[in-house]
Amino acid sequence: MDSRGEILELLRENARYSVEDIARLSDSSEDDVEAAIADLESAGIVRGYQAVLDWGAVDEDDQPVRASVELNVTLDRETSYADIADRIAKFPQVRSLRLISGDYDFDMVVEGDSMSEVSHFISDKVAPIPEVTQTVTHYVMESYKEQGIEFGDGHDDDRLSISP
Numbered sequence: 001m002d003s004r005g006e007i008l009e010l011l012r013e014n015a016r017y018s019v020e021d022i023a024r025l026s027d028s029s030e031d032d033v034e035a036a037i038a039d040l041e042s043a044g045i046v047r048g049y050q051a052v053l054d055w056g057a058v059d060e061d062d063q064p065v066r067a068s069v070e071l072n073v074t075l076d077r078e079t080s081y082a083d084i085a086d087r088i089a090k091f092p093q094v095r096s097l098r099l100i101s102g103d104y105d106f107d108m109v110v111e112g113d114s115m116s117e118v119s120h121f122i123s124d125k126v127a128p129i130p131e132v133t134q135t136v137t138h139y140v141m142e143s144y145k146e147q148g149i150e151f152g153d154g155h156d157d158d159r160l161s162i163s164p
Helices: 003-013 019-026 030-042 081-089 115-126
Strands: 065-073 094-099 106-112 132-139
Touching: 003 019, 003 030, 019 030, 065 081, 065 115, 081 094, 081 106, 106 115, 115 132
Parallel strands: none
Antiparallel strands: 065 106, 065 132, 094 106
16 A cells, blocks of 8 residues: 555554554654645545444433435436435435445435424425435434444453353
8 A cells, every 4th residue: 555545554554543553653754744645635536534423321311313315316318416415415314325236326414403304305305306206214213324333332242151
């Protein structure tokens, strides 16, 4: 892996690593790391830095309602997947949108303040898009792992410690 790839992996592992940390871990100079990060950001490869949140550890009143939504669409000669994605991705409620293979076309993650708000967003804004032929909404009840980070209380599975 080249140093740019190694820097990307280190940023992905922990975006809070300092330039000094990345330089040490990648066996690069601090100036080279700073230049590489600046290049990655200006090229649009690194688009931002976000914290991974364990919403289960936050007061319930402060938690957003999240839903994974399956979307099926129909294309015509003038409309591509990218055209549809551009329209849907502009909504602030849409946290992620991916074109996928399988039984449906897009996988979308939506957040809102309530199940009602999420449902209304999907029925009032997404479903009426002419190319959208079907939506299936799955509300997220619990998250156990996000972006490679496991959640939980740090204890092993209690079922393993039960003796006969």
